[in-house]
Amino acid sequence: MSFSSKSDSEARPLLDDRRSSYGSADSEETTSPETPLxxxxxxxxxxxxxxxxxxxxxxxxxxxxxxxxxxxxxxxxxxxxxxxxxxxxxxxxxxxxxxxxxxxxxxxxxxxxxxxxxxxxxxxxxxxxxxxxxxxxxxxxxxxxxxxxxxxxxxxxxxxxxxxxxxxxxxxxxxxxxxxxxxxxxxxxxxxxxxxxxxxxxxxxxxxxxxxxxxxxxxxxxxxKLPFDVQNQSTSAKLKRIDFCGSFTLVGTVGCLLLGFSLKSTEELPWSDPLIWGLFVVSAVFCVSFVLVEHYWSQYPIMPLRLITQRTPLAVSLSNFFGSVGAFSMVQSSPRKSCIYRLTLSYFSAVRLNSSTEAGLHLLPHSVALSTGSVFAGWIMRKTGKLYYLTLASAGSAILASALVCLWNDQSSEFHLWLDIVPQGFGMASLITSTLIAMIAGVVKEDMAVATGITYLFRTTGQVIGVSCSGAILQAVLVAKLRMRIHGPNALEVCINIIEDIRHSVNIIPSLPDDLRTAAISSYRDALEVVFLCQLAMNILTFICCLPIQENPLPCVAF
The missing domain is CATH 1.20.1250.20 (MFS general substrate transporter like domains)
Known part of the structure; x- marks a missing residue:
């Protein structure tokens, strides 16, 4: 049986639930699912x-x-x-x-x-x-x-x-x-x-x-308008609905986890550093506390566990996480720069020795694809009312781009260098749009706002972990390859200096002596190939996570 197929009996409760509590029971407008509140x-x-x-x-x-x-x-x-x-x-x-x-x-x-x-x-x-x-x-x-x-x-x-x-x-x-x-x-x-x-x-x-x-x-x-029972509550009653304990433990879980990854990348600390693994341990403690609070304590949980364990919300959350790990990264504080964007920029600068302008121009088609992919996905869903195969095709496009980039070498034509990453931008932009709609369509209206927040949480968390891990992998492989290739008198001292210079700026590579420049280019190429392979693996996991997403009806009226 196809993951996308749903019987009428499966779809009917979803539509019935959406009208359950978002409006006054006395209001004639809210008695029909076809009338927007x-x-x-x-x-x-x-x-x-x-x-x-x-x-x-x-x-x-x-x-x-x-x-x-x-x-x-x-x-x-x-x-x-x-x-x-x-x-x-x-x-x-x-x-x-x-x-x-x-x-x-x-x-x-x-x-x-x-x-x-x-x-x-x-x-x-x-x-x-x-x-x-x-x-x-x-x-x-x-x-x-x-x-x-x-x-x-x-x-x-x-x-x-x-x-x-x-x-x-x-x-x-x-x-x-x-x-x-x-x-x-x-x-x-x-x-x-x-x-x-x-x-x-x-x-x-x-x-x-x-x-x-x-x-x-x-x-x-x-x-x-909010639900009738919430809209008419006093401020104090509304404050009592806020899950303070759940919020605190969730912030502790995410904050310590991401801080550990960020410090590993920015401060170049080893994984064995007490600060790094200590933050991970604290994050795990907060995570256990969060699950216990949400399950046994909170009357209005900030992240209902019943929601995150449902088929479509779980599949959407995981696909957004792995997709972001594989394809998205942070360039300082901009959350929409793709990891493949940053790393291919390094490829053109460090391996092809292109100028910054030439490297940036190679990525222009990718930027255009990012801008148009989301609109394309929205247009398809509007025309067809379907999203399942669109989601799979979008995830497949990212896999195709990662595979093509992994095949880059010295003989790769300009055609491939210009266009191979386009499916990545187009596919991921389409994917984050279709999965957001899948999440909203897969929950009852009471959970819609919380489900949207969960989607953004998994997406942004994946972005941070993606850039931190890709940076750590790139630096580790680069150091190992440089130490393997640099020889001669005072090789260790020269190696240390060159490694530090190259790790922090690729602009030094063209000015290096011939033997060191060759070693630097080859080492950077090897390091990027490892990262690209890891991205390919993440994109495959994203596709697998998209398979269980259900094809719920897309109503023609607003919630």
Whole structure:
């Protein structure tokens, strides 16, 4: 029996459940699954999307702006060695707090949760970044901004799902992803210009007008109805629904795990270092505590265990995790740069000895594919109402790209170097869109917001682990190969110096003597091949995890 086939009897309870508690029992509008609870005019929808998506655009813009500013910020505070923690603090905070906003949006409302995210991201975090008088204050401010950054993405996705029919939801997600990509693309050059013209602080402070615009529109236009029993509760009663113990243990689990991987990569500590394995042990303790709290203690769990053990939610979560490990990475604090993007850039620079401009141009088709893949997936789901085979095809595209990249060698034609990574960007953009819709369609409406938060949690966690592990593998293989290839008088001392120079910058390779340059290029090629093979394995696991996803009906009305 095909994983995608579902009998009518299997589909019927899903539709019946969706109408169960998201509206007053006395309301005639909510007695039919074909009538949306939150119906808005086209003009109001445009304003709502403008408010929500302007925050998403700003989050993407902020990420690449900060990546551009790391060097001048480090120089200004005379602490360049700590500059990487600006991005690390933001990313860890995003990963830890993203899943909390799913439940908060059910308790505080979509508007309340979105305003909370905007408060942490902008009014507190970004503003404090612009006013920071020390590196430590700036790192703390970025952590505060991360507490809201992940919430902005999650709540905006939940709110759009409330307003847009699920059959069309993927198309809107694709448009949002294009806007996100536009923000990420503009952030780098804009950050450089603002730093040169007005100083790095202006890059943070000039974001405030967009934040004010988003806050005003969200306050005035986002009026999405909650379940009747929640909407009429007092503030104190709503606060009692917040799972504080579950939130604390979840933050501890994710935070310690990702901090361990991040320190391993950024500080180049060995796996045997007490700090690294100590963080992993603490994470495991928090994880056990989280499971016990959610199962025995929490009345309104932040991540219901019954949800994560269901077939489709579990398959979607794992596919997003492995897909992100294999294909996504962080370039400082930008969460949408693909790992294959970063590593192929290293391939063109270190192995092919292309200039930065030439290397960047080779990746232009991949960037275009990232922008169009999500819209394509949304269009297919809108036309067909199906997502199962689209999901498998998307995961298969990533496997194809990884396999083609693994075959690169000195004889590879320019055609392959330009186009082999295109299926990676197109497939992964399509995959994250179709699996998000599969998650939403696979749960009852009461769990929709929490399920969306879970999807983003697994996705962002995979991104951090992916870049940390790929970096660790690359550096380990590179060191081993360089030590194997460098010989001669004072070989050990020369080897140590060359290794440190090459590990931190590939720009030194063309200026090396012939024998050392040959050793460096060959070693980098070998190291990248190992990483590409690991990515291929992760993409195969992603495909396997997509197989159990069920083909649930996509309603033609909003939730």
């Amino acid at each position: 939150n119906k808005v005019s086209r003009s109001d929808l445009i304003w709502i999307l403008a408010g929500l998506w302007s925050a998403v655009f700003l989050g993407a813009l902020d990420g690449t702006i900060v990546a551009t500013l790391l060097t001048p910020i480090g120089s200004d505070f005379n602490k360049a060695n700590q500059a990487s923690y600006i991005g690390t603090a933001y990313l860890l905070s995003v990963c830890c707090f993203t899943p909390l906003y799913g439940r908060l949006s059910d308790i505080l409302g979509r508007r309340g949760a979105m305003l909370l995210g905007l408060f942490f991201f902008g009014s507190t975090g970004t503003l404090l970044c612009g006013l920071a008088n020390s590196m430590e204050m700036l790192i703390a401010a970025r952590a505060i901004a991360g507490m809201g950054g992940g919430g902005v993405m999650t709540v905006s996705s939940v709110a759009v799902t409330d307003l847009i029919p699920l059959k069309q939801r993927g198309l809107y997600q694709g448009m949002c992803n294009i806007l996100f990509g536009l923000g990420a693309g503009l952030g780098g050059p804009l950050g450089g210009y603002l730093n040169d013209a007005f100083g790095w602080r202006s890059a943070f402070l000039l974001q405030m007008p967009i934040l004010v615009f988003s806050v005003l529109l969200v306050t005035l236009k986002v009026k999405i």
